[in-house]
Amino acid sequence: MAKNQISSESNFIVGIDLGTSRSAIVTENGVKGVVESIVGWPQDIIGVKVLGNSIAIGDTAIEFRELLEISHPLAHGVIKEGVPRDIEAAEELIKHIISLAEVPEKKKICGIIGVPAKASLQSKQILLDLTKKHMHQVTLISEPFAVAYREERLNNSIVIDLGAGTLNFCTMKGRIPDQNNQVSLEKAGNFIDTLLFESLKNKFPDAQLNLNIVKKLKEKHGTIQRGGGKIVAELRMHGKPRVLDITDEMISACSAFVPNMIEEIKKLVISFDPEFQEEAMKNIILAGGMSKVKGYDAVIKEALADFGDAQIHIIDDPVYAVAEGALKIGTDIPVKYWSQLGETAASGK
Ligand SMILES: Nc1ncnc2c1ncn2[C@@H]1O[C@H](COP(=O)(O)OP(=O)(O)OP(=O)(O)O)[C@@H](O)[C@H]1O
Ligand SMILES: [Mg+2]
Numbered sequence: 001m002a003k004n005q006i007s008s009e010s011n012f013i014v015g016i017d018l019g020t021s022r023s024a025i026v027t028e029n030g031v032k033g034v035v036e037s038i039v040g041w042p043q044d045i046i047g048v049k050v051l052g053n054s055i056a057i058g059d060t061a062i063e064f065r066e067l068l069e070i071s072h073p074l075a076h077g078v079i080k081e082g083v084p085r086d087i088e089a090a091e092e093l094i095k096h097i098i099s100l101a102e103v104p105e106k107k108k109i110c111g112i113i114g115v116p117a118k119a120s121l122q123s124k125q126i127l128l129d130l131t132k133k134h135m136h137q138v139t140l141i142s143e144p145f146a147v148a149y150r151e152e153r154l155n156n157s158i159v160i161d162l163g164a165g166t167l168n169f170c171t172m173k174g175r176i177p178d179q180n181n182q183v184s185l186e187k188a189g190n191f192i193d194t195l196l197f198e199s200l201k202n203k204f205p206d207a208q209l210n211l212n213i214v215k216k217l218k219e220k221h222g223t224i225q226r227g228g229g230k231i232v233a234e235l236r237m238h239g240k241p242r243v244l245d246i247t248d249e250m251i252s253a254c255s256a257f258v259p260n261m262i263e264e265i266k267k268l269v270i271s272f273d274p275e276f277q278e279e280a281m282k283n284i285i286l287a288g289g290m291s292k293v294k295g296y297d298a299v300i301k302e303a304l305a306d307f308g309d310a311q312i313h314i315i316d317d318p319v320y321a322v323a324e325g326a327l328k329i330g331t332d333i334p335v336k337y338w339s340q341l342g343e344t345a346a347s348g349k
Contacts, residue, residue, distance in 0.1 A: 011136070011335055012107035015327030016097065017114045017143065017320075018127070020074045020165030021189065021289065024323040025097045028331055033100025034319055036061070039089035040068030057096045062212065076165040076186050078116060078123035079130070091130050098134050108136035110335045112326040114143035117161075117168040117182030121343075128345040137346040139330075139338040144170030145177050146325030147287045151315065156276045157283035158268050160261070161322070162290030164189040167257060169264050171271055171280070176341060181271075183264055187257045189290045193218060196253035200235075204244055207235040217246065222293035224255045254293050261296075262303040269307055282311045289318050 013028040024034040035058035042048045042056075047067045056064055071089035073079055080086040103109055113131065115124060124140050131138045144159035148170070153159075155174040160167065167185040170177050197214045200207060213235070221231045231247040265284070272280045281304060286296060297312035304310040315321050329341065338344055 010106065010108050011110045012101075012103050013327060013330040013335075014098075014101050014103075014109060014111045015114075015146070015323040015325065015330055016111050017146075017322035017326070018074060018079075018094070019163060019322075020072070020076060021163065022319065023074075023093060023097050024320050025101050026320055026323045026327045027101045027103075028327065029102075029104075031100070031102045032320060032323075033097060035059075035093070035097060035100070037074050037093060038062060038070060038072055039092050040065060040070045042067060043069055055092060057092060074165070076116065076184070078119050079126050081123070081126065087126070087130070091133075094131055094134055109134070110137045110330065110338075111135050112139050112141055112146075112330040112338070112341070114146040114322040114326050115140045116163075116166050116184050117142045117144055117170050117177075118179070118184035124343050128343060132345040132347040135347065137335060137338065137344065139342050139344040141326060141329065141342045142168070142170060142177060142182060143322045144168050144182065144287070145172070146322045146329065147285060147315065148172045148325070149329050150321055150325030151285055151313070153283050153285060156272065156279040157285060158265065158280055159285045159287060160265065160291075162188060162286065162288035162293075162296070164289065167261060167264075167290075168288075169268055171268050173272070183268075185257065185260055185264065187260060188288075189215075189218075192253050192256055192290070195256050196249060199249040199253060200246060203249060204235065204237070206237045207242070207244065208237070208239075209235065218250070218254065219289075219292070221246075221250055222254050222290075224251055224258065224293065224295035224299060226251060228294070254295075258296070258299055262300065265300060265304070266307075269304065278308055281308050284310055284312045286312055286314045287318055287321050291315065291318055 015026050017024045023037045026032045038061045040056045040061035073086045073090035079090040147159050157172045159170045167188045169183045171181045193215045231250050233246045301310045
């Protein structure tokens with residue numbers, strides 16, 4: 001082989017999920033990494049000294065947030081536009097997750113990135129422009145498609161990805177889904193956190209709360225089911241810990257997007273040919289971090305009872321499912337065909 005010719009063995013395949021809340025990477029040799037999608041810079045020289053660094057990413061940024069200028073560079077699953085610091089943060093985040101991938105020397109990184117079902121062309125272009133600086137080739141696919149691929153339910157199935165910024169819905173009909181098969185709603189985990197924060201503030205005006213505390217409470221106790229006993233939280237009031245009953249507030253906040261979610265699922269079931277609707281009903285997949293909230297499967301099954309017997313499958317690993325699905329596609333399909341999967345850019349690096 002000529003010296004400059006690139007053999008496919010020199011490619012190194014990675015799957016990436018750039019999430020509003022968390023970003024994950026998995027690689028062809030089994031390395032996995034996840035980081036909170038948050039970046040911070042010290043505000044002054046003392047901040048640099050305290051942090052021991054000029055930038056903080058992920059958990060470190062959360063830990064030191066008080067002394068940092070913070071950016072959540074992804075909103076509703078895409079890079080925020082218009083604020084230069086957010087673009088810079090997005091690039092730092094991308095560099096960071098690539099650094100987690102332990103890429104062997106001389107290998108060329110080829111990545112498939114999951115993006116929300118309805119990401120705009122402009123937001124995809126921004127993402128491609130940023131990521132191709134750090135990868136040999138990059139291709140974007142929709143997140144629910146990645147999940148369906150991982151679960152091997154590519155025909156007559158419905159994927160519902162319950163994330164932080166968006167709820168993504170997608171019907172799989174035996175081919176790569178296009179815009180007509182996909183819907184995104186912008187009421188998801190972050191929206192629930194804000195609702196829960198406001199209702200708890202209302203009920204316990206003296207409780208010391210922030211969105212981080214509320215998000216953790218939701219991740220520990222999130223449910224839409226009554227009858228599971230009281231949900232109690234230890235919160236500080238005037239500096240003193242107090243045990244408070246937050247059952248009603250939790251159930252009501254976590255239920256907030258249920259009517260919208262059910263309405264979309266019904267529309268999607270009906271979008272299948274009548275002969276395949278029964279099969280689609282048996283292949284409803286719930287993914288995303290919010291799929292851990294108890295009771296969404298039961299409420300969907302009940303809402304679809306008129307249509308028949310629905311079967312809802314909650315995926316086992318919402319943290320890595322999109323990245324794993326993206327990696328699986330990337331290793332099954334040779335890189336030279338990736339542009340048929342979705343928007344693609346190459347840097348030649
Ligand atoms: N165990 C849990 N119980 C309840 N909610 C959870 C749990 N784990 C994570 N979440 C919530 O799931 C959401 C994050 O899900 P996920 O990581 O799928 O989102 P994302 O990919 O970052 O967002 P998006 O797909 O919208 O860009 C957050 O709102 C988080 O609080
Ligand atoms: Mg996601």
